[in-house]
Amino acid sequence: TSPLVVAIDGPSGSGKSSTSRGVAGRLGLAYLDTGAMYRAMTWALLQQGVALDDPGAVAAAADAVTLVSGTDPLDPTIHVGGVDVAEPIRSDEVTGSVSLVAAVPHVRELLVARQREVIAGSDGIVVEGRDIGSVVAPDAKVKIYLVADPAARAARRAAENGGADAAATEQALAARDRIDSTRAASPLVQSEGAVVVDGTHLTLDEVIDAIVRIVDAAP
Numbered sequence: 145t146s147p148l149v150v151a152i153d154g155p156s157g158s159g160k161s162s163t164s165r166g167v168a169g170r171l172g173l174a175y176l177d178t179g180a181m182y183r184a185m186t187w188a189l190l191q192q193g194v195a196l197d198d199p200g201a202v203a204a205a206a207d208a209v210t211l212v213s214g215t216d217p218l219d220p221t222i223h224v225g226g227v228d229v230a231e232p233i234r235s236d237e238v239t240g241s242v243s244l245v246a247a248v249p250h251v252r253e254l255l256v257a258r259q260r261e262v263i264a265g266s267d268g269i270v271v272e273g274r275d276i277g278s279v280v281a282p283d284a285k286v287k288i289y290l291v292a293d294p295a296a297r298a299a300r301r302a303a304e305n306g307g308a309d310a311a312a313t314e315q316a317l318a319a320r321d322r323i324d325s326t327r328a329a330s331p332l333v334q335s336e337g338a339v340v341v342d343g344t345h346l347t348l349d350e351v352i353d354a355i356v357r358i359v360d361a362a363p
């Protein structure tokens with residue numbers, strides 16, 4: 145039988161990572177951060193000096209990149225060719241160019257195949273991203289589309305980044321969402337059967353509670 149999959153999709157800064165890790169911890173499930181995989185691929189290609197605005201060059205270089213994702217919600221690790229990249233994949237440089245890399249269909253083929261292997265090898269897993277309910281795990285038992293007002297998302301992200309300018313952060317999030325939602329290859333969409341959870345006026349614990357209740361109530 146296939147493992148329990150909880151798919152959590154949504155735009156940047158909606159609180160997907162903290163929420164997904166919390167849900168996995170509460171339910172004793174594994175956790176996969178697919179955004180970290182696109183970020184790690186971007187980091188690797190930047191290291192190699194690949195021109196990220198050249199989809200052909202990105203696709204050609206992507207095959208040789210080996211990613212390993214840990215699935216412990218308390219300690220989600222990510223390695224590229226044996227190097228721990230958990231920190232550098234959060235840099236402004238990677239954040240500013242990851243959407244270009246993620247729009248390349250061959251990159252998505254490679255990473256979606258890895259993601260499905262991780263899911264199939266688990267005993268139940270919370271998977272967060274942009275295309276989990278629509279493409280990676282369309283048969284997921286529970287699909288959540290996590291949203292929050294743009295201003296709330298920007299405030300949260302600016303606070304995480306040590307008090308960065310909220311207006312500039314809101315613009316950067318909007319730019320990334322625009323690319324992620326309008327690309328041809330598996331754009332960010334609210335997939336069929338997804339339950340919308342709006343975290344704008346909820347605490348992290350309240351969002352986690354709401355999703356745990358949805359999982360418990362699933363047939």
Ligand code: C5P
Binds near residue numbers: 179182183243275324
């Ligand atoms: O979730 P996070 O903000 O770390 O994701 C970084 C980027 O990776 C997103 O802006 C998007 O371009 C890409 N991504 C994606 N599909 C996923 C997860 C992330 O295209 N399933």
